[in-house]
Amino acid sequence: MKVLLKLTDISVYAGDTCLLEPISLTLKQNVPLTILGQTGSGKSLLAQAIMGLLPNGLTSTGTIELFGKEMTLKERQSLWGSKLVMLPQEPWNALDPLMKGVEQVKEVYQYVQNKTPQESLRLSMDDLRNVGLSGSEYKRPDQLSGGMAQRLAISAATAGGANFILADEPTKGLDVSRRDDVVRLLQSRSAAGGLLTITHDVAIARQLGGDLMVMKAGCLVEQGVAEQILRNPQADYTQALIEAEPKTWIDAEPVSKESHDEILIVNQLSLKRGGRILFEGLSFTIRKGEVVGVVGDSGCGKSSLGDALLNLLPFTNGTISRLNHEAKPHQWLKLYQDPPSAFSASVSLGQLLNDLVRLHRIDVQRIQPLMRRLKLPKGILERNCLEVSGGELQRFAILRSLLLDPVFLFADEPTSRLDPITAKEVTELLVELANETGCAVLLVSHDPDLIRKTCDQVISL
Numbered sequence: 001m002k003v004l005l006k007l008t009d010i011s012v013y014a015g016d017t018c019l020l021e022p023i024s025l026t027l028k029q030n031v032p033l034t035i036l037g038q039t040g041s042g043k044s045l046l047a048q049a050i051m052g053l054l055p056n057g058l059t060s061t062g063t064i065e066l067f068g069k070e071m072t073l074k075e076r077q078s079l080w081g082s083k084l085v086m087l088p089q090e091p092w093n094a095l096d097p098l099m100k101g102v103e104q105v106k107e108v109y110q111y112v113q114n115k116t117p118q119e120s121l122r123l124s125m126d127d128l129r130n131v132g133l134s135g136s137e138y139k140r141p142d143q144l145s146g147g148m149a150q151r152l153a154i155s156a157a158t159a160g161g162a163n164f165i166l167a168d169e170p171t172k173g174l175d176v177s178r179r180d181d182v183v184r185l186l187q188s189r190s191a192a193g194g195l196l197t198i199t200h201d202v203a204i205a206r207q208l209g210g211d212l213m214v215m216k217a218g219c220l221v222e223q224g225v226a227e228q229i230l231r232n233p234q235a236d237y238t239q240a241l242i243e244a245e246p247k248t249w250i251d252a253e254p255v256s257k258e259s260h261d262e263i264l265i266v267n268q269l270s271l272k273r274g275g276r277i278l279f280e281g282l283s284f285t286i287r288k289g290e291v292v293g294v295v296g297d298s299g300c301g302k303s304s305l306g307d308a309l310l311n312l313l314p315f316t317n318g319t320i321s322r323l324n325h326e327a328k329p330h331q332w333l334k335l336y337q338d339p340p341s342a343f344s345a346s347v348s349l350g351q352l353l354n355d356l357v358r359l360h361r362i363d364v365q366r367i368q369p370l371m372r373r374l375k376l377p378k379g380i381l382e383r384n385c386l387e388v389s390g391g392e393l394q395r396f397a398i399l400r401s402l403l404l405d406p407v408f409l410f411a412d413e414p415t416s417r418l419d420p421i422t423a424k425e426v427t428e429l430l431v432e433l434a435n436e437t438g439c440a441v442l443l444v445s446h447d448p449d450l451i452r453k454t455c456d457q458v459i460s461l
Contacts, residue, residue: 002029003068004164004194005050010062012045012054020045020218022062032187032195032210034226036202036241038419039391042218043198044089047166050196051086052076055387066164081112081160089168091153092340093386095141101152102128102137105159112160127155131181136299143274145337147174147298147446154182163193170197171204172416175297175446183207200391200419202242206230214238244420246449252291252431252456260287262323263408263440264309269318271304278304279461280317286408288324288438291431293455295448300461302444303337306410309442310334327407330360335401337413337444339393343385349396350381362403370399373429375422391418398426402433409433410442415450427454 005027012020020042027033035043047053049060052073063070066084076084088094096104102124109120128137131151141149154170167186171179183204186195197208205212205226212226214235221235233239262285270280278301286292294302307313309320310332322332336342343352357364371378374395385393394414401409411430415423427443431454434441445451451458 001031003027004029004066005196006065007050008063008065010046010049010060010064012042012049012058012060014058018218019058020049021220023220024062025213025223027194027196027211029194030191032190032197032208033213034197034199034205034208034210035213035215036199036205036238037215037221038200038241038421039389040217041215041419043215044168044389045218046215047086047168047196047198050076051080051084051166053086079162081108081162083162084164084166085157085160085162086166087154087157087168087170089172089389090338090340091149092141092338094153095149095156097141100138100140101133101144104152104156108156108159124155124159127159128152131155131185132178132298139274145299145303147178149338150174151178151182154185158185158189163190165190165193165195167195167197169199171199171201176448178298178446179204180207200241202230202245202420214241241420244424246420246424246447246453249424249449249453251452252454260289260438262286263288264323265319265321266309267319267321269305269308269320270316271301271308271313272316273301273304273313277316282318282459284457284459286440286442288407288440289434290457291434291441291443291455293451293458294442294444294461295446295451295458296461298446302461303412305459305461306334306412306442306444309408310410324407330404331407333401333404333406333409335394335397335409335411335414337416339397340385342397343393345384345386348382348384349388353381353400356400356403360404366403367399370402374399375425391422394418395422395426398429405437406439408440408442410444412444413446414443416446423450 003026007025009022009024011018011022037043050064054060105124105127106120109115109123110117125137133148133151136144136148165186171182174182199205209226212229213223214221216237221237264286267283269282271278294305296302304313308315376395380388380392415426418426430441433439443455
């Protein structure tokens with residue numbers, strides 16, 4: 001069986017600090033390799049080292065062989081698009097915000113594969129329909145949900161014909177049916193080549209099969225055949241990842257309706273967006289301290305509902321009544337599905353936090369205990385939003401929200417960037433926030449098991 005990739009003692013350093021311990025691996029044609037681990041375990045660093053995309057200040061050691069030949073950085077970069085492609089972890093950082101989706105896929109066919117404009121358009125339309133974007137081909141990325149943007153980024157990245165794919169968290173933020181579609185797309189696009197997938201999702205590792213490597217804190221924990229490891233893990237850490245899947249969680253205790261005041265009443269709400277009715281005739285009540293779950297396929301209106309409740313989006317018909325008139329505007333908050341869209345990259349996270357403290361006169365003594373609770377290292381405050389992982393940035397977003405003492409928190413897929421262990425911890429933290437402070441939480445998720453195990457009431461769209 002042909003060896004497509006061979007790594008020998010690959011390490012990554014920031015100065016003298018080792019971020020990724022020496023790792024060796026072999027990836028063979030038609031045998032998927034999945035790297036499973038928590039946020040910050042070094043998975044993405046390994047992929048960036050292979051591609052030659054390490055951030056400034058980081059260096060790698062060891063040897064990298066592609067297609068049977070040891071290659072320099074420039075030689076690997078010359079293969080981008082045509083033979084080797086990396087799917088981005090954050091779709092917003094990979095898409096042109098001003099271009100319509102079909103045009104972004106079309107130009108790859110046209111300029112990488114040298115197809116005619118007409119053939120490129122036809123292939124692009126087919127690709128987008130195959131990933132569930134029929135009817136959204138001519139929308140810009142900002143007009144798409146997070147899951148839809150992820151599928152657009154995957155289509156654009158694979159349109160160049162490369163059949164050796166490095167996929168960095170390709171299914172985060174997607175509902176189960178769309179997740180399965182993306183996995184099938186990756187499998188078909190890499191059928192004649194290789195697939196290296198980085199994920200924190202145990203279900204993805206199980207679905208892809210092939211070989212599996214489990215990483216933690218820059219070190220390899222165990223490796224072998226995926227089916228064997230997931231059925232009989234040898235490492236405690238691998239067992240913990242498996243046990244952290246939402247379907248294994250204990251059901252939450254429901255909030256007593258008699259002892260909690262109503263904070264928001266929705267009556268016969270209808271919402272139309274882009275000429276399409278997302279939902280109509282929706283009525284429900286949210287009480288203080290209650291966790292309300294919203295589930296449904298990507299693009300069905302989950303995020304739009306939360307935005308409408310926060311007056312961030314106009315609705316078509318119905319009424320929304322807020323009953324807590326003592327709360328300040330900044331105490332009605334949103335946790336964004338894609339953390340990079342909520343932060344400026346021009347300053348450090350520490351500066352953003354200082355601005356928040358100064359603006360709202362927050363006690364700085366509250367910061368460190370919350371950072372420890374969210375497992376955020378102190379050094380993260382010296383970096384900007386592009387220099388941390390998606391999971392770390394989401395936890396920082398939660399920190400920023402908690403400091404404002406919210407009365408209503410719209411959490412839009414708050415764990416879609418997190419590994420199972422951290423996702424469970426963060427979800428439990430949001431539930432604790434509701435219980436301890438009386439903050440009402442509207443929790444949107446593509447995972448019905450997470451919603452079922454966590455929420456006091458469920459809204460299905």
